[in-house]
Amino acid sequence: MSQQTEGIWRSLDRTEVALIKRMKMNGLPRDFIMSFFVRPGRKISAAAPNEIIKKFPDISPASNEEVAQFIERRIRETSNSDRNHGFNPVSSLRVHEILDLTSDGQSALPGFESHFAEFKREIPAEKAGKAKIARSMASFANNNGGYLFFGICDDGHIIGIDDSQNVERFWNDISDVVTRNFSPFFPWERSVVEISGKMIAVIYVFASDAKPIYSSSNFTKHIEEGSIYFRYNRSSEKIKAGDLFNILQKRDQRVAASALAEGAAVTQTSA
CATH class of the missing domain: 3.30.950.30 (Schlafen, AAA domain)
Structure with a gap:
């Protein structure tokens, strides 16, 4: 797991910050972005997508290909979980x-x-x-x-x-x-x-x-x-x-x- 960030961002690792940066730069809606990172027992500031670009200038945005692969993987994981649990x-x-x-x-x-x-x-x-x-x-x-x-x-x-x-x-x-x-x-x-x-x-x-x-x-x-x-x-x-x-x-x-x-x-x- 990549090194985690600090403060209100402590639950996000650097890889996730890079992904959020690119998703925000591509104009994806805040709620859509957050839906891929929020899960039971994990709290993330709602301001994260809007402020993360200036909060971590040292972290480069992920590539569009990395974002596409991440989104596809998360949807696939959710769908597989749904199938296994009868959802x-x-x-x-x-x-x-x-x-x-x-x-x-x-x-x-x-x-x-x-x-x-x-x-x-x-x-x-x-x-x-x-x-x-x-x-x-x-x-x-x-x-x-x-x-x-x-x-x-x-x-x-x-x-x-x-x-x-x-x-x-x-x-x-x-x-x-x-x-x-x-x-x-x-x-x-x-x-x-x-x-x-x-x-x-x-x-x-x-x-x-x-x-x-x-x-x-x-x-x-x-x-x-x-x-x-x-x-x-x-x-x-x-x-x-x-x-x-x-x-x-x-x-x-x-x-x-x-x-x-x-x-x-x-x-x-x-x-």
């Missing part, structure tokens, strides 16, 4: 936390749409649109999981979904597309949440424990049989060789560790 990642509380809306409900996370989130203005009605959603879901499952929000523009402006849209039909349709065209099965959750009087639809895809997820058939021009899709920055694309190698290597390591554990258990039973 619903698409509950109203969680969605509000993730979007970190301002009081007027019109400001979402600057630059949030990246590795772990995708914004859509509306729920797709055509097969091609549903194919793109299913492809994005598979790509999230092959990476670290992520959210799809419907009723939010690319710039984060919330417009909501039209009351006339049949959300339940969409859930059934997208479930059918995913089940028929991707294997093995990967878990996901769905919900409709009210944000300041506007309804948005939300999908959360868990990182799969059975990677890689691959397309088992052709469906429109957007899903190609035998393809493995992976979430890159702001896009879902066919996986690159290095990322596929990493997935397969981790899978082999899990299999080997499981085999060793089973062997050890048999040996202890025999003894």
